[in-house]
Amino acid sequence: xxxxxxxxxxxxxxxxxxxxxxxxxxxxxxxxxxxxxxxxxxxxxxxxxxxxxxxxxxxxxxxxxxxxxxxxxxxxxxxxxxxxxxxxxxxxxxxxxxxxxxxxxxxxxxxxxxxxxxxxxxxxxxxxxxxxxxxxxxxxxxxxxxxxxxxxxxxxxxxxxxxxxxxxxxxxxxxxxxxxxxxxxxxxxxxxxxxxxxxxxxxxxxxxxxxxxxxxxxxxxxxxxxxxxxxxxxxxxxxxxxxxxxxxxxxxxxxxxxxxxxxxxxxxxxxxxxxxxxxxxxxxxxxxxxxxxxxxxxxxxxxxxxxxxxxxxxxxxxxxxxxxxxxxxxxxxxxxxxxxxxxxxxxxxxxxxxxxxxxxxxxxxxxxxxxxxxxxxxxxxxxxxxxxxxxxxxxxxxxxxxxxxxxxxxxxxxxxxxxxxxxxxxxx
Amino acid sequence: xxxxxxxxxxxxxxxxxxxxxxxxxxxxxxxxxxxxxxxxxxxxxxxxxxxxxxxxxxxxxxxxxxxxxxxxxxxxxxxxxxxxxxxxxxxxxx
Numbered sequence: 381x382x383x384x385x386x387x388x389x390x391x392x393x394x395x396x397x398x399x400x401x402x403x404x405x406x407x408x409x410x411x412x413x414x415x416x417x418x419x420x421x422x423x424x425x426x427x428x429x430x431x432x433x434x435x436x437x438x439x440x441x442x443x444x445x446x447x448x449x450x451x452x453x454x455x456x457x458x459x460x461x462x463x464x465x466x467x468x469x470x471x472x473x474x475x476x477x478x479x480x481x482x483x484x485x486x487x488x489x490x491x492x493x494x495x496x497x498x499x500x501x502x503x504x505x506x507x508x509x510x511x512x513x514x515x516x517x518x519x520x521x522x523x524x525x526x527x528x529x530x531x532x533x534x535x536x537x538x539x540x541x542x543x544x545x546x547x548x549x550x551x552x553x554x555x556x557x558x559x560x561x562x563x564x565x566x567x568x569x570x571x572x573x574x575x576x577x578x579x580x581x582x583x584x585x586x587x588x589x590x591x592x593x594x595x596x597x598x599x600x601x602x603x604x605x606x607x608x609x610x611x612x613x614x615x616x617x618x619x620x621x622x623x624x625x626x627x628x629x630x631x632x633x634x635x636x637x638x639x640x641x642x643x644x645x646x647x648x649x650x651x652x653x654x655x656x657x658x659x660x661x662x663x664x665x666x667x668x669x670x671x672x673x674x675x676x677x678x679x680x681x682x683x684x685x686x687x688x689x690x691x692x693x694x695x696x697x698x699x700x701x702x703x704x705x706x707x708x709x710x711x712x713x714x715x716x717x718x719x720x721x722x723x724x725x726x727x728x729x730x731x732x733x734x735x736x737x738x739x740x741x742x743x744x745x746x747x748x749x750x751x752x753x754x755x756x757x758x759x760x761x762x763x764x765x766x767x768x769x770x771x772x773x774x775x776x777x778x779x780x781x782x783x784x785x786x787x788x789x790x791x792x793x794x795x796x797x798x799x800x801x802x803x804x805x806x807x808x
Numbered sequence: 809x810x811x812x813x814x815x816x817x818x819x820x821x822x823x824x825x826x827x828x829x830x831x832x833x834x835x836x837x838x839x840x841x842x843x844x845x846x847x848x849x850x851x852x853x854x855x856x857x858x859x860x861x862x863x864x865x866x867x868x869x870x871x872x873x874x875x876x877x878x879x880x881x882x883x884x885x886x887x888x889x890x891x892x893x894x895x896x897x898x899x900x901x902x
Contacts, residue, residue: 551863551866552866555866555869555870555873558831558873559869559873559876598829761840763830764826764827764830764832764840764844765844767826767829767830768823768826768827768840768841768844768845769844771819771822771823771826772819772823772845775815775818775819775822777822779821779822779825780822780825780826780829781825781828781829781866782825783821783825783828783859783862783863783866784859784862784863785818785821785859785862786817786821786855786858786859786861786862787858788813788814788817790858790861791817791854791855791858792813792817794854794857794858795850795851795854798850798854799850800848800850800851800854803812803813803816803817803851804812804813804816
């Protein structure tokens with residue numbers, strides 16, 4: 381299963397290079413490399429003695445092996461397995477006597493451990509070593525402890541170690557991406573911005589991919605939410621009997637296709653990295669949210685915030701979107717609460733109340749001049765509502781940014797200081 | 809009960825994070841949470857502040873990012889307005 385085994389079959393592309401590499405050992409060890417030409421080079425190397433005089437104290441601190449990693453890659457005593465790490469180590473030796481590393485390696489670090497350790501030192505070096513090193517295949521020296529190096533389970537990925545995306549790490553990633561611009565964020569630049577050695581471009585690239593798909597999902601939800609909110613408009617205004625235009629829609633509320641109404645008003649916000657949740661039929665708002673808006677609830681599901689399905693009632697309402705679920709005083713007044721504009725590159729045109737489900741051109745009514753192409757800067761109310769609703773209904777989901785949570789005590793103390801004693805509040 | 813408080817705070821925390829994903833300011837967040845989730849602005853504000861304390865670096869960068877965007881957005885808007893006014897001027901002339 382090991383890629384390693386495939387490496388076995390690779391031959392040294394250039395023996396000379398190998399020789400050179402070996403020769404660099406010369407000053408250090410007492411190996412005779414002259415015979416390297418014809419046989420398996422590494423077999424003739426006695427790694428144990430190579431850096432015998434290395435001062436162990438020179439060992440780089442960041443070479444520390446995570447015992448888990450070691451355990452994970454059980455060491456096979458099979459010394460015939462090509463030695464990946466030695467390949468790298470050899471390559472490294474080529475440049476500078478990374479003797480400490482060698483010693484570390486020889487003390488039995490696993491491949492992936494080496495990966496991590498090397499990458500901590502700077503992935504570039506590692507990657508470059510891997511790339512340039514034709515020395516991909518090194519037979520494991522037939523020493524007991526060397527056997528440990530042959531970590532059979534090592535995956536010989538070019539610098540790809542499993543990255544643990546901690547909240548902090550992710551936060552920095554997000555920062556970097558935001559700084560560059562989601563679409564323009566290039567892994568290499570992100571890497572620079574993050575300034576973390578442990579990460580390879582590959583890690584970043586795959587993480588970025590996930591992040592982007594997550595954002596797309598958000599966008600999709602928002603689009604849906606916009607359409608949905610249009611319907612809400614109709615719904616709400618119909619209830620409030622505001623404007624003659626709305627009247628025709630009063631009736632349709634009854635005709636609200638129950639199906640759409642009840643279908644998971646909030647499509648699960650796909651938190652990337654986690655499988656998309658199944659769309660359960662009903663999302664119950666947490667208790668502290670008001671139940672359904674009061675508008676004529678012909679449906680039996682009175683709690684239902686209006687569905688976010690693409691608006692069926694488009695084109696007619698002139699009222700800017702403003703209603704959201706859970707708003708207690710919904711129907712009476714169309715709150716001119718405009719949160720922000722939808723994520724459409726619409727030039728500030730005040731009159732376009734075009735609500736087309738296909739195009740997220742929500743009305744602007746001139747209130748806000750922000751027309752941002754993405755929802756980055758001024759998200760629409762609907763999308764926010766969608767996201768918030770989702771967060772509320774699925775509190776078990778992991779935090780999107782994974783910021784470090786404040787201590788409960790300090791929060792409570794602070795709240796009390798400001799006069800809030802009951803949490804969650806019993807009164808709205 | 810401490811449990812429900814904890815979970816409530818956690819939820820507010822989560823919601824705030826969502827708002828941050830949307831690049832909202834603290835005020836916007838307070839407003840949004842109050843509207844959409846019936847969370848008192850004071851609560852939102854408190855949790856936000858606490859989060860800020862715990863994640864100072866992140867919030868600093870966040871703030872800088874927002875300012876940056878605000879500036880560029882301002883420029884864009886001004887530019888657009890100029891274009892519009894220019895074009896409207898042309899219309900008038902004709």
